[in-house]
Amino acid sequence: MTKITGLIDQMRKKDNLLSDEADVRLLEAVASLNQISSTINRIGSDDVISSEDSLRLVVESAIRVVPGSSAVIYSYDEIRGEFDVPSRVSAGQDTEKEVSGPGENDDLPRENGFGRRAVARRRNVLSYEEADVDIHPYYGSLGVKAVGCFPLIVVEQVVGVLYMYLCEDRTFSRMELLLLDNFVNQAAMAIYHARRMSSIRRDLARKEDELNRLNRAGMLISSRLQLEETLESILQLALDMTGGHYGIFRLMDKDGKHLVTRAFAGTDMTRPKTEVLPIDGNSIMAYVARNRQPIVIPDLMAEPWSKVYYPLDAGMQMRSELAVPLINASGRLEGVLNLESPEPGAFDENQSHMLQTMATFAVTAIQEVRLLDALQEVARLIFSQPCQLVLDHLTSLACDLLNASVGALWLRYDSELILESSFGGFIHGEQVPLNGSLAGEAVINREAVVADDVRIDPRFHRQDLARAQKWARALVVPLLTIDSEMPMGAFGVYSSESDPGRFAESDWDKKVLTFLAHFAVLAIQNETRQQELRAAQEQRSVAETFAAVGDIASNLLHHLNNKVGTIPVRVQSIQDKCMPALEADAYLANNLTEIERCAMEAMQTVRDNLSHLRPIRLEPVCIEARVAEALHSAHLPPAIIVKTDGLSHLPLVMAGGQSLTFVFANLIENASDAMQGNGVIAITGSTRKNWVEIAIKDNGPGIPPELHDRIFELTYSGRA
Template sequence: MGTQIPYTQLFPRDQSSLRPCTGLLCLATRLEIAPKSGITGTCMEHQPMGKSFSTHGIPLFEMTAQPFPTSPEDTDPRLLEALRILNQISNAINRIGSDDATHDDLSLQLIVESAIRVVPGSSAVIYTYDQSTGEFEKESRVSAEPEGRKPISALNQPDDAPRPNGMGMRTIQRRHRSFSYEEPDIDVHPYHAALGVKAVACFPLIVAEQAVGLLYIYLHEERQFTRLEQLMLDNFVNQAAMAIYHARRLAGVRRDLIRKEEELNQLRRAGLLISSRLRLEETLDSILQLALEITNAQYGIFRLLDKNGEYLVTRAVSGMHLERPLVEKLPLNGNSIMAHVARTREPLCISDLRLEPWSKIYYPLDSNLEMRSELAVPLINASGRLEGVLNLESPQMGAFSEDDNHMLQSLATYAVTAIQEVRLLDALQEAAQLLISQPTQKVLDRLCAMANDLLNTSSSAIWLTNETAEMRLAASDGPTPNFPEAVKQNNALLIPLGGEAGALGMFGVFNAGTGEGRAVVRSEWDKKVLACLANYAALAVQNESRQQALRTTQEQHWTAETFAAVGDISANLLHNMNNKVGAIPVRVQAIQDKYRQMLEGDAYLANTLAEIERSAADAMQIVQENLSHLRPIRMEKVNIASRVADAIRAIQVPTGVRIETNALADLPMVIAGGQSLTFVFRNLIENAIAAMNGNGSISITGAAAAEWVEVLVTDSGPGIPPELHNQIFELNFSRTGTQHGKLGFGLWWVKTLMTRLGGSVTVESDGQHGTTFHLRLPTVEG
């Protein structure tokens, strides 16, 4: 065991072995007995008593507890002054960066002033040091002079900056304090030598292995620094290093905050650019100019992917002294940096384009300009769709930083937003034009194609709700499942039409298949886009319904006015025909009475007169029956089943024809004209019998909805070709010729009467397997 000696008496002869204490927040010093052996020490407060120090197994000493002197006469006044000063310095350092601090150099000024107080008759200077450049910052000089010595004026700044080969640079390199009397090969700085300086102490200011400055202490007398002065100066050195480090950190934070604020302002500008421009080229050009301004790049280009996904097409280009910019489209699978970024979907920052592999795939923006660095980012929307590439170039090597990369990616996001919004606006403008110029089916088909294009999906479909609340497929683009299967798919996005769930139908997008299809991204943007398209689909459906109702109303109004006028004409016509045709039977009877004997002897003449009389009577009956439908119809509550039965009884049904009725008795009452409705059914049944050539079956089936009653009249005849479905309701259309007892108006009467009754009639047939007429009439409750 080594000799026990008090800690306060343990001072080595070699002052260079003193180091700051390793105890937390301790300002004392420790003793390094053998620097090469790795032994370290702490002050008495942080070193457990009885701790033995040894090296290579040889006991050196044992630390014992012996406190510092406590009586005032045993304490050096300078030590007490130093402790008071250290508290002031610590307080000044803590105030660096606060609102009440007057200047960051206040703490350094306090340190140099304190240093000359603990070293009487000395002067002190602090210079800060930039380790990244290896140079001292001359403008950072802080100094203090003792009382009685003339201070340095602002107009006469001292020329005592550290020399490249002077004591200060050596101290920085050694990371250890230096004394002029221990460095015979280095002389005192000429400026201070001229002022009578005899000795200099130079202390490195080091924090976290980083040199941040130097503290010079100049003596104007021939002596060495005492042990106590060195100890106190060591603490000032630590405080000065922390003050500089802390101030630099705060300055760096301020710079970062200012830079971030500038970046946010620039991003706000990008947002305003998007909202203030409607044309895509204008928006892209503005964003490109902003990108050049932010990154200090000199050249830039926007290339967007074409609709087929095969080429990158130039949409905006900018740069200085561009003579012949190469703006032709680039193949996506081609050999270029922009194509590489598009394929990998990752940003790329190239500091030197001359290095491989970039030198082999670089495609110049201008063949007359040499570029050395490039920054390119892909444009990818929220749905995962590649929109294009934003590319910047510079003739300087390493022109783009990581911050530039991040900022450009932010601008690329704004560009993607602009592209999406412009594409959506174009689609909605097209949809609006389709609504007013195209039939509903074409509108729905185009909306499905738009959904796939805007949301980058493989399939889309629109289902509409029918009278039985079932979803039927109305339009689609791509492979489409039925509605129950589509609802179960996780890889789908469905939006209701008309606001309420399933009110009018559903609009859905999805990706078919399990392996190749991209998952549908249910982002807010995707939902809003599909909701916009769904609203247009709902408008198309509602518009069709309203137009149909309007056409029906107009047709009913037109028909009513027409029939009112024709009714008056028909009444006059019937009166005149009664007068003229009614005279025929009277004339015939007079002939028969006057020439009875002659007629008895001439059978041909008697039969001819009888046929004339019968034909005249039939003609009057036919005219009365048909013209009666031109008069106003008296609307009343009508039972469908009874009117169908009346129509069947009025017809001579061939033996080869079978007529069946289904679910007619349970139908609710409808509002119609009884005689007119009977005529409609009779006309349809007679047409069916004629189409089947008197051999086949006819079924009459009823179905009730909320406001309508629908009656289906179906025959087993050859059917009606689809191209004739509209023609059959035209006036005087007939494929079989005018039947006996009819005027030849055919189905025109049926459609006209159904319109006057507030209903409708449509035909369904493929032209090969029979025909079905759909009759719809409003119910009494509806």
């Protein structure tokens, strides 16, 4: 407005053209401009997105500043090169009419009229300056003498035209043209602003629809059990959202050298013409896989795409293509998602971004299915294969799932970690300290540890190996157990410098490795419990065998006792009846006495062994008496010296008396045998809080350390 006032002042000083009446018209124009600006500012608020109210104010204001005139505004679509007839807004005599299309009016802009010329020249066109163009016949019949066409331009784009019609045979004054220029700018801004708001609302509605569809895709992933079903659903959704005609998922094979068809969708489509594409081959999907970047191809018949395009269906001619790579959070290439259309230019960058989001859902589905399959396989192996094979499988599986080149599983032994299983450059049995090492930090802190470059990380113990193998990033998690605060070890994976892997950048990678670590713990614990179960079963089997042998022996000893018991009776009978003969023959008498003694000892031996085969009967027992009884029955050599200490002060204990004597006798005899009949046996007793402790020591060579763990095995004996 400052510019308008300044120009008017210049005009007043120069030629004194402005009168009091003109000043009134100027004030009215300024008020109209303010009102128009306020109306334009309301576009976009309170659901107002049309420019009609603002344009109507413009034409009404225009005819007020140009006496005896009428005005019409048409919006213009510069892309189509057409006037928008329904947008017509007018004010003034014989211009107030509703127009919806050709044939219903006579004043539509002509192809060679002033409006078209103003659009082409992008400047004002005045009829009295254009001798080669006549006034529109419709307005000529209404007595119009002069026409002014003003293009509405915003950011070099024509958005409409303002027509001003004069019924007086005169030209537009300089003040009128100046004021009309301001109205033209306001009208242009109103149309542009309304279009922008309308475009924004359409975009928001489209985005809302896309989000709803993407939410649906997310629900599809959780509701489908089969990967093929999920991929086909995502494909169909992508085709609906982009208007594509055909879609296909090709996933990487295990060797990472080929793209294999996994799912496809489309109207009246059969199997793709080519099922497998080599990554290093000459195809668009291979190109996307190698470059790991999405691509939008508006015309497949143009160079260079026409030379590398493989038709998905031999019976159809596709013209445009949209392809995006499937890359997981670790940087691993999972495959390529591809859409095609028979229409040229069917896809744009917005659809590319949308398809990349769909690809993310597909990658999530692929990862979940791969992890589920892997866990099912591991669960089967845990209960059917040795622990070492399961651990080796887990380290290999971790590298496969996380796109790592090396995997290692360490078990804790006191203050060291020993390599139990590895996939890659580590050597089985390697040792690292618990304190100060990368794996040890994961164990001590009970949480995942990440190293950006193990070649220079002081916590990594084999920097020489890391540099030689070109390892870079590392992720290590502890092997946590429920029944122990200290983890039993650590599980780590290491990436190669040449690999595009970025594992440990997302929680997914840590969760996957943690899952596998839990299965490693389960495998180790299952192996330990299996060993304990086998040992218990062996001990039970031996105990049952001994019980059976005991029953047989007890029965045998019972019969033997009966038979041997008759010998002393018969000896006494002979002695009573043949006393004179025995007194006369000393040899015969001595032999009968010896026979009687041996029989009595045999009977005592039988009774002693029978007591061991019977169940132990707990009773108060004096330790000192039982030790004395054991020493008496042991028949130690003269060179064995026995020293006792503290036995007389021991309290009575609840035990099986005969069994306790048998135990002491065995220990004393073993000590005597170990010292080869020459040495000292020390037997000491002491009282503890809830028990009595008896120690039997000798000065023999002792038991070799390698046999210590087998001392209490029921079936083991160190004797040759």
